Amino acid sequence: MNLKRRCAAAAAVLAVAATGLVCVQATAEATQPAPATGSRAGKCPTLTVSPGWYGDNRARLQKMIDTYGRCGDGSHQGAAKPVAAFDWDNTVIKNDVGDATMFWLLRNSKIRTPRGADWHSTSRYLTDPAAKALAKACPATGATLPTRRDTDCADEIASVYSEGTTTGGDAAFAGIDHRRMEPQYAWLAQLTRGWSTRQVKGFAAAARKENLAAPVGTEQQVGTGKFTGWVRYYDQQRDLIRTLGKAGFDVYVVSASPEPVAEVWAKSVGVDARHTIGIRNVTAHGKLTARLAGCGTVKDGDDSMITYIDGKRCWINQEVYGVRGAAAEKVQPAHKRQVFAAGDSDTDISFLRDATALRLVLNRNKNELMCRAYDNGDGRWLVNPMFIEPKGRLAKPYPCASTGYTERDGKEGPVRRTDGSVIPDQKDTVHGS
Known part of the structure; x- marks a missing residue:
């Protein structure tokens, strides 16, 4: 050897x-x-x-x-x-607590209207097409957006967050360093603006209770879409x-x-x-x-x-x-x-x-x-x-x-080792049945 x-x-x-x-x-x-x-x-x-x-x-x-x-x-x-x-x-845990929280916020109308109704204020990486699509789907009607009943607004936010695209298929974010930033993840934190840390913890606790109680495999409706609705430790x-x-x-x-x-x-x-x-x-x-x-x-x-x-x-x-x-x-x-x-x-x-x-x-x-x-x-x-x-x-x-x-x-x-050599393709050997 x-x-x-x-x-x-x-x-x-x-x-x-x-x-x-x-x-x-x-x-x-x-x-x-x-x-x-x-x-x-x-x-x-x-x-x-x-x-x-x-x-x-x-x-x-x-x-x-x-x-x-x-x-x-x-x-x-x-x-x-x-x-x-x-x-x-x-x-x-199995599944994603960020997703669980975002979908709870949408189902309970807890996302605040962007400052000046300008969606660019929520993320510096948001593209113009995404900002326009969000403004069209989510007109400013008060302190918070009525996403519980306004399916167009809920669908647009859910698409930008989950898919990184508008419902029309345009890229929602651009200009990031892909080794330091995932703008969709960051956007959830940015959409909690206007709430206190204590309030956000309350929202997360409510989402946690729902997702732990839901049977494995549960889907929840957000806007007109279906998303994972359960979490397990x-x-x-x-x-x-x-x-x-x-x-x-x-x-x-x-x-x-x-x-x-x-x-x-x-x-x-x-x-x-x-x-x-x-x-x-x-x-x-x-x-x-x-x-x-x-x-x-x-x-x-x-x-x-x-x-x-x-x-x-x-x-x-x-x-x-x-x-x-x-x-x-x-x-x-x-x-x-x-x-x-x-x-x-x-x-x-x-x-x-x-x-x-x-x-x-x-x-x-x-x-x-x-x-x-x-x-x-x-x-x-x-x-x-x-x-x-x-x-x-x-x-x-x-x-x-x-x-x-x-x-x-x-x-x-290619994926490289620290010495610069390329890792050869690898077979998947440790998996479920």
Whole structure:
């Protein structure tokens, strides 16, 4: 076995030291040697939910907990606590709490009329055709839009949010950095303008109650359309978060949903508001505005970076590790990175790659994420089918060598490793039946 393969194999079991090899990777996925697991490992908090885990994923997660947790003999190179970071939508829960909240707002007429009836004021990336379509469908008739009964207005907003196009098929957003911003996600946060954080949490709580009570498979009507109307927590992820917390990990949720919304949902798995990071509005006079808080070199109100792909890295560096300015946008030394990360989508790529011990991926057939996870260059990627309604095997290999990567300008290209080499197309091997 050559040196590269031996290093990868050693990393896969978190036992580099035992191999007698020295494996150095000056990359975003470089990892420090794992602390040795001591005799106290048997007293470590233990994962209790077994069904749903693929292969040896549960065992490897438990070994990580035993190694890095409070009962292990080692420490995470100076960090007060090892950090575990979770994406939220379709990672800790099935379906999307941002969607649940948006559809609740529309069904209950809780979206305020844009300032000056100008829809451009809701997003600097909104195109002229979209602004005109929204103005036509949603004439200003009061403080809030009557989307509960006005199906034309509800349909137009739902289309711009869900599809990124008007009901007439025109592109709704343009001019973004595709590695930092998803304007549809941001738009939900921006449409909460005029409400207080407390009020938005109330809306999210009402949507949460409805979606948890709805039977699996429920569709809800919004305007004239039908949309997913149910959400469920994953028992396996609840268990993992609980066990990590008991073992002394600092557990964070990093979501591309509005922060007040994510806080309402994360509370039920034991993650408090201080450990929940989402899209954050700038506030004025106690109310949310349509402007967004910035990170790194992005100033508040610039609205060009949210908790999305590279933005998630920035927000973790800034909010968890206190890194400011341009440095927050860059990969940090190993002792200033999360030990563990979990995600399900290309939006999670950067903060997953930064994790130094293990990276859990729920397979939703997302090209770049699955290319990197299956390539598994350092042996620390874990792929698991979704715990509820897992997707079946993708019929064709992931197009890693051609179109798996989304460039900043939105163009597609090959997925490259940190050394510049192209990841070959990958077969889908971990999936539902």
